[in-house]
Amino acid sequence: MAALPEPEAPTVHIVPMRRRHVRQVLRIEQQVYPRPWSASLFHSELALRSTRAYYIARVGRELVGYAGLMMTVDDGHVTTIAVDPEWHRHKIGTRLLLVLAREAISRGAASLTLEVRMSNRGAQELYRQFGFAPVGVRKNYYQEVNEDALVMWAHEVDRADYTELLDGIERGLPSDTVLER
Ligand SMILES: CC(C)(COP(=O)(O)OP(=O)(O)OC[C@H]1O[C@@H](n2cnc3c(N)ncnc32)[C@H](O)[C@@H]1OP(=O)(O)O)[C@@H](O)C(=O)NCCC(=O)NCCS
Numbered sequence: 001m002a003a004l005p006e007p008e009a010p011t012v013h014i015v016p017m018r019r020r021h022v023r024q025v026l027r028i029e030q031q032v033y034p035r036p037w038s039a040s041l042f043h044s045e046l047a048l049r050s051t052r053a054y055y056i057a058r059v060g061r062e063l064v065g066y067a068g069l070m071m072t073v074d075d076g077h078v079t080t081i082a083v084d085p086e087w088h089r090h091k092i093g094t095r096l097l098l099v100l101a102r103e104a105i106s107r108g109a110a111s112l113t114l115e116v117r118m119s120n121r122g123a124q125e126l127y128r129q130f131g132f133a134p135v136g137v138r139k140n141y142y143q144e145v146n147e148d149a150l151v152m153w154a155h156e157v158d159r160a161d162y163t164e165l166l167d168g169i170e171r172g173l174p175s176d177t178v179l180e181r
Helices: 019-032 039-047 092-106 121-129 160-171
Strands: 012-016 052-059 062-071 075-083 111-117 133-142 147-154 177-179
Touching (some): 012 092, 019 039, 019 062, 019 075, 039 052, 052 092, 075 092, 092 160, 092 177, 121 147
Parallel strands (some): 012 177, 075 111
């Protein structure tokens, strides 16, 4: 049986995703997405080391979330982010996005972008806190659910004030985050 969240906010470990994590990643993926990625898609993403960065979040021994980044010339594209429904609203998504944003900046990103389902207001609010603003719509991007994607961008993430925004978000977290390399 999965461990339930502790009453006290636990330390969260963020770890680069490895192939051995994919089975647990899929357990979450299949719960939260109508068209889940396959194991082989995760494996091929993990093999693209120079342009991708995938992380998992762990509490104790339990994998509770994951997120991925694709780098283009000077943009970082968030390819996926998901948290075990049992762990929603425990700032796991926030911690994953913090790590992805800093990774993208360290790899030279000036902007960050992502697509999100129009109806996914919770995720949009999370992204808004990271400075993402809506800039366009991709019609019927999610064909499996007949839904448009909102395209969001955060610009000038290489500037000091964006670093301060990230530092402020981190200071607001309810418990420690340990980034393992
Ligand atoms: C989106 C998702 C990754 C957020 O992860 P999370 O760990 O629950 O998010 P956090 O706890 O870090 O949320 C941070 C803030 O974002 C906002 N937020 C997150 N989820 C929200 C929701 N369902 N409704 C309203 N606001 C929400 C809140 O402001 C929240 O702060 P608060 O809890 O103090 O109010 C998670 O809901 C998820 O996995 N959803 C299914 C997959 C998905 O939709 N991924 C995004 C695809 S683009």
